[in-house]
Amino acid sequence: MTLPHLLTLLAILLHAIGILAAMHAVMNTRTPQGAFAWGLGLSLLPYFTLLPYLYLGRSHFQGYVTLHRVHRQRLSQAAQRGERNGIPPSCTRYSALVQMMHGTFHPGQQLTLLVDGDAAFEAIFQAIAHAQSCILVQFFIFHDDGLGRRMQQALLERAADGVRVFVLFDGIGSHALPRQYVETLRNGGVAIHSFTTRRRPNRFQLNFRNHRKIVVVDGWIGFLGGLNVGDEYLGLKPPLAPWRDTHLQLAGPAVADLQRSFAVDWHWVTGELPPMLPPRIADGSAHTLIAVSGPADPQETCSLFFTVAINAACKRLWLSTPYFVPDQAVLSALRLAVMRGVDVRVLLPSRPDHHTVFLASTLHAHDAIDAGIRMYRYQPGFMHQKVILIDDDTACVSSMNLDNRSFRLNFEIGALNVDRAFAEDVERMFLEDFGKSVEITRDEYRKAAYLRKLAMHVARLFDPIL
Structure with missing residues (x-):
């Protein structure tokens, strides 16, 4: 032939x-x-x-879906039997989220805003050092670098003292993590596994990544937000340095929901459950809803979370995201907020870490400006934080990006907090960030070269997988 x-x-x-x-x-x-x-x-x-x-494109992980929904049903029943005694008046505008998440607003939370990597990891390491019983650690990315080795050593020390330590990392997010790093932890008594939605490894499956960042110490102190374990998150790796990110420390009964989220993922990977320590009462003033989302949910939970949060705003909606690729529902909610007279501002990075996403985000930013949404670019370095400020009393810190991967393809987690004092802390942080930013005008798109405009429009064609 x-x-x-x-x-x-x-x-x-x-x-x-x-x-x-x-x-x-x-x-x-x-x-x-x-x-x-x-x-x-x-x-x-x-x-x-x-x-x-x-x-x-391949999307079969029915086993995980079935297990996940069984766990969610059990958690919903537990909430109905236990502590859910109605929604506090200050939280009623988020009642749809309570129903969708099968969750509850936990009262009495103590919250600490951790405004950068140094503050976040110092607090995490301090909590780990004082652990007496159990440590749960889950990150999308672990690197075998300075911060990664510091985390490794901290966990090994607690395991050597008899503390039970459980670690999950995402197999794709941590694809560069050497096997020796994992084996060193395992040999030191740390239970550590890679997360995948298929129990048999599938190197072709890049979707359905576990993007959650969770640390729970003794069932009492919890952490979540946008940071991963790597030197770049401390701002030590140019050209994206300094790295701008935010984490949240919380203490109180809402930490039990962080434990439950970790337990569902751990049970899928190992067939076993980590310890579930009872929650403790805290003396804080915040009501906190832990929002857990992912592609196994019967609805597009993450996109709906943003839509409900945006629709709840009456005076102000400020949000920061590294990737601005909203779907039609979220963009429509932002437009309607502007029409209601809400001060809508979106903070974006000025430097790309993923060029295709950055190009698509630039075009979406241009469309948003035409709709009356104020868009800003953070100047000092890469802006990776995922924070929302609603009016004068609500703030959310999460792992959720404003893109289709978070909306429909990744497993995410966040904390929606109703508390004026905490909202004031977030407001001060935003004002400082806006002070280091420049407002985007229509000229960013209009004055771009023709080939760059073409690249933006081509990039936007890939919105469903960005």
Whole structure:
């Protein structure tokens, strides 16, 4: 058979496989936009789309979905039997979130805003050093660098003193983590595992990553937010340095929900449950709802979380996100907030860590400005924090980005806090950040070169997988 005949046969075969893959995408992709994009691309251009579909498009993890929903049902029943005695008046505008999350607003929370990596990890290491019974640690990224080795040593020391230590990391987020790092922890008595939605490893599955960042010490002190374990999060790696990020420390009964989130993931990976220590009463003033979201939820929980939060704003909605790729529901909610007279501001980075996402974000920012939303770019370094400030009494710190990965593809967690004192702390932080930012104008897009504008529009075509 001649070379032209072989190439023709190969092309026919690729198109046939592409059509089969397109049928699979149409049947299994979560959104109509994604189904249309994958179906069209796989049918017409299988040479370019088959390989990305293997990594990004396959979505079967039914075992995890089934287990997850069983756990959520049990947690909902436990909440109904236990402490949920109605929603406090100050939290009623978030009642839809309580129902959707099968959760509750826990009273009496003590909150500490940790405004950068140095403050966050100093607090985390201090809590770990005082652990007496159990430590739960979950991060999307672990690096074997200065901070990573400091975390490793801290956990080994507590394990050597008889504290039970459990660690989860994401297999894709921590793909560069050497096996020796993990084995050193395991040999030192630390229970450590990589998270995956399929119990049998699948190197082609890049979607459905566990993006949560959770630390719980003795069932009493909890941490969550945007930081991972790596030197860049301390601002030690140019060109993105200094790194701007935010974490939250909380003490009180809401920490039990952090334990439950960790326990669901740990049980899926290992078939076992970590210790579930009873919650303690705190003497703080905050009401806190722990919002746990992911692609196993029956609804698009993360996108709905943002939509409800935005719709709750009456006077002010300030939010920061490294990636501004909103879906139609979230963008419509932002526009409606502007029409209600709400002061809507969005803080973005001025430097890209992912160029395609940055290009798409720039075009979305231009559209947002046309809708009356004030957009800012943080100047000193890369801005990675995920924080929302609503009116004068509500603030959220989370791992949730404003993009489709967080909305529909990643496992995320956040804390929605109703408390005027904490909201004032977040307001001061935002004002300082805005003082180090420049407001984006229409000229950012209008004066861009034609090829850069074209790149923005091409990048936006990939919104469903950004």
